[in-house]
Amino acid sequence: MSIVRTNGRGTTQVLGNTAKWVVLIFFFTFTFIPLLWLLISSFKTNLELQLKPFAMPEIWQFANYANAMKISGLPRLFLNSIIVSTVSTGLTMIVTSMAGFVFSRERFPFRQGLLNLILAGVLVPIIALMAPYFRLTNSLGIYDSLWALIFTYTAINIPISTFLLYGFMRTLPRELEEAAIMDGTGFVGRYWRIILPLTKPGMVTAGTFVFLFSWNEFIYAMLLTSRPAVRTLQLGIRFFTSQFFTDYTSMFAAIVLTMLPTIVIYIVLHEQIIKGMTSGALKG
Amino acid sequence: MYVKSSKNAFWIVLFLIPLLILFFFYFVYPLGFIFITSTLKWNGVSKPEFVGLQHFISNFQNKTFLLSVKNNFIWLFANGFVQIGLAALVALILARRPRGWKFLRTVYFLPNVISQVAIAMMWAALYNAEYGAINQLLTAIGLDNLTHNWLGEYATALPAIIVQQVFYIGYFMIIILASVMTIPDSLYEAAEIDGANVWQQEWHITIPMIKDILVTAMTLAMAYGLRHFEATFLLTNGGPANRTSVLGILLYKKLSALKYGQASSISTTLVILGLIMIVVIRSTIGRKSSASDLTQ
Structure with a gap:
C-alpha cells in the first residue's frame, strides 16, 4: 500500500x-x-x-447522586421518555414503510406529486407550527398525555422517514417479487414477507434517527403537556433549577444521570448512531 | 416493469391512508392554520376578527420583532459560515488520518447524542457568575477584569449562547468527513507526484469534490439558525431586555399570551424566511442541493 x-x-x-x-x-x-x-x-x-x-x-x-434520584423523579422521567420514543419510532416505521412500499413498488395516479408533497414536508420549520399543534392536540382530547407527544413525533418524522425508506426500497431489485408473484404471493405478502425483511438496514437507520429525535425533543414536550406525571426527560431537566434550588452539585449529579444512558449506548453503538443521525443529510 | 395495479387499488389506498391522515393533520392543516390565523385578531376563544396584514405591518414596526429577526440572521450566518467552516477544517485534517483520528471523531460527535437541554444546563453552570467555571478560571489565571455575568450582560449574552453552539462541530464534521473519505487516494498521489503541497491539494482537489456536501451542510446549518430555540430559551429566555431573542422565542411568548394572530404572523414569517433562504442558497452557491437534503 x-x-x-x-x-x-x-x-x-x-x-x-x-x-x-x-x-x-x-x-x-x-x-x-x-x-x-x-x-x-x-x-x-x-x-x-x-x-x-x-x-x-x-x-x-456519592450522596449527591442519592439526592439527585430522590429529588428529580428520574425513573418516571426516563420511563416516559422510553415510552414516547419507542412507540413513536414504531409507529413511524409502520406508517412510512407501508407508504414507502407503495411509492416504490406500485404505479398509481398522482404518485410522483404525492411523494414530492410528502418529501417537501422536511422544509417546514416545525417550530413554526406551535399554535396549530397546540390547538390540534386539544381538539383530539390528548393534551397533557403521552399520546400528544407520540402522535406529534410520529407525524413530524414522516417526511424524513418516508424519504429514507422509499430511497432504500427503490434500490431493491424487482425480480425478487416477480418470483413470489408467480407463487401466488399477494400484495400484503410482498410487503410483509419480501420487502420488509430486506429493508431492515434502512429501517435501522431511519429508526435510529426518529428515536433520537423523539428522545431529545423539548419544545413540543413543553407545549403539549403540563402534569409532572407525563414529563419526559428533557422537560424534566428544565425543572431541575427550581427543584434543586441552591444544591448545585446534586443538580449536576442529576444532569450527569440524564446524559449517562445515551453516552453509554453511544460508546457501544457509535457507528450505527452516527449513521442514523447523519443519514438525512448524507442521502442528499 | 410495474406490477399491474388496478386490482391492487384497494391495498394501495389502505397502505397510504395512515400516512395521509397524519400528513394532513400535522402538515397541511397547520400550514393553513398559520396562514389564515395570521390575518386575524384572535385569543383562541373569542370570535376572530379579520385584520388583514395588520400583524405583519406592526411586526415590522416592533423593536423586539426586528431584533429577533436580526438575531436569527446572526445565528444563520454563525451556523452557516463559522460552524461549517470549522467543521470542514477539522474534517480535512481528520481525513489525512492523524494519530488518534478515529477517537477524536467519536469525541467530537459526542455532544450530538446528549440532549440540547442537558448541554444548555451545563453551559448555564459554566457561565454562572457566582460559581461558574469560566469566571473561576479567569480569576485563577489573574484575569479578574475579564470576568462577566456572561448571560446577563447586553454585550456578552448573545455571543455566549452562540459560542456554546457553533463550536460543537461534530455533526457537520462527520457529514463532510464521510464525503472527503470517498475521494480516491489516487488523485492525491498524482498531485503529490506533480509537486502539489498539502494546501494546494486541499484547495484544488478536496474542496471542489465536496462542494455539494458543503452546500447541503450550510443549508442545514442555516435552517437550524432560523429555527433556533432551545439553547436561548434555557439560557436567557431572550433576555437581557430581548437582546438574545429570536423568532422562535417571540412566537412562544405570543402563544403563551394567547395572541394567536400575532403568533401565527411570526410563524408565517419563519416559513417564508425559510423558503427565501433555500431560494437564495440555490441561486447563489449551490444549484444542485435538493429539497430532500433538509431534516428537521
Whole structure:
C-alpha cells in the first residue's frame, strides 16, 4: 500500500503540523472538558464548588447522586421518555414503510406529486407550527398525555422517514417479487414477507434517527403537556433549577444521570448512531 | 416493469391512508392554520376578527420583532459560515488520518447524542457568575477584569449562547468527513507526484469534490439558525431586555399570551424566511442541493 495523503514536507510540515494539533486539541477541549468538569463537580460539596473549583473533591460525595434520584423523579422521567420514543419510532416505521412500499413498488395516479408533497414536508420549520399543534392536540382530547407527544413525533418524522425508506426500497431489485408473484404471493405478502425483511438496514437507520429525535425533543414536550406525571426527560431537566434550588452539585449529579444512558449506548453503538443521525443529510 | 395495479387499488389506498391522515393533520392543516390565523385578531376563544396584514405591518414596526429577526440572521450566518467552516477544517485534517483520528471523531460527535437541554444546563453552570467555571478560571489565571455575568450582560449574552453552539462541530464534521473519505487516494498521489503541497491539494482537489456536501451542510446549518430555540430559551429566555431573542422565542411568548394572530404572523414569517433562504442558497452557491437534503 502506498503512502497517501501525506502531510507535506519541510517547514510547511512543521508549521502545518503545529496548527493542525492546535485545532484538534482546541475542539477536543471544548467538547470534553466541560463534560469532565460537570462530572467531577457533581461529586463535590457546594462549598467546594465555590472555593476550590479546579481541585478534585476531598471526599467523593456519592450522596449527591442519592439526592439527585430522590429529588428529580428520574425513573418516571426516563420511563416516559422510553415510552414516547419507542412507540413513536414504531409507529413511524409502520406508517412510512407501508407508504414507502407503495411509492416504490406500485404505479398509481398522482404518485410522483404525492411523494414530492410528502418529501417537501422536511422544509417546514416545525417550530413554526406551535399554535396549530397546540390547538390540534386539544381538539383530539390528548393534551397533557403521552399520546400528544407520540402522535406529534410520529407525524413530524414522516417526511424524513418516508424519504429514507422509499430511497432504500427503490434500490431493491424487482425480480425478487416477480418470483413470489408467480407463487401466488399477494400484495400484503410482498410487503410483509419480501420487502420488509430486506429493508431492515434502512429501517435501522431511519429508526435510529426518529428515536433520537423523539428522545431529545423539548419544545413540543413543553407545549403539549403540563402534569409532572407525563414529563419526559428533557422537560424534566428544565425543572431541575427550581427543584434543586441552591444544591448545585446534586443538580449536576442529576444532569450527569440524564446524559449517562445515551453516552453509554453511544460508546457501544457509535457507528450505527452516527449513521442514523447523519443519514438525512448524507442521502442528499 | 410495474406490477399491474388496478386490482391492487384497494391495498394501495389502505397502505397510504395512515400516512395521509397524519400528513394532513400535522402538515397541511397547520400550514393553513398559520396562514389564515395570521390575518386575524384572535385569543383562541373569542370570535376572530379579520385584520388583514395588520400583524405583519406592526411586526415590522416592533423593536423586539426586528431584533429577533436580526438575531436569527446572526445565528444563520454563525451556523452557516463559522460552524461549517470549522467543521470542514477539522474534517480535512481528520481525513489525512492523524494519530488518534478515529477517537477524536467519536469525541467530537459526542455532544450530538446528549440532549440540547442537558448541554444548555451545563453551559448555564459554566457561565454562572457566582460559581461558574469560566469566571473561576479567569480569576485563577489573574484575569479578574475579564470576568462577566456572561448571560446577563447586553454585550456578552448573545455571543455566549452562540459560542456554546457553533463550536460543537461534530455533526457537520462527520457529514463532510464521510464525503472527503470517498475521494480516491489516487488523485492525491498524482498531485503529490506533480509537486502539489498539502494546501494546494486541499484547495484544488478536496474542496471542489465536496462542494455539494458543503452546500447541503450550510443549508442545514442555516435552517437550524432560523429555527433556533432551545439553547436561548434555557439560557436567557431572550433576555437581557430581548437582546438574545429570536423568532422562535417571540412566537412562544405570543402563544403563551394567547395572541394567536400575532403568533401565527411570526410563524408565517419563519416559513417564508425559510423558503427565501433555500431560494437564495440555490441561486447563489449551490444549484444542485435538493429539497430532500433538509431534516428537521
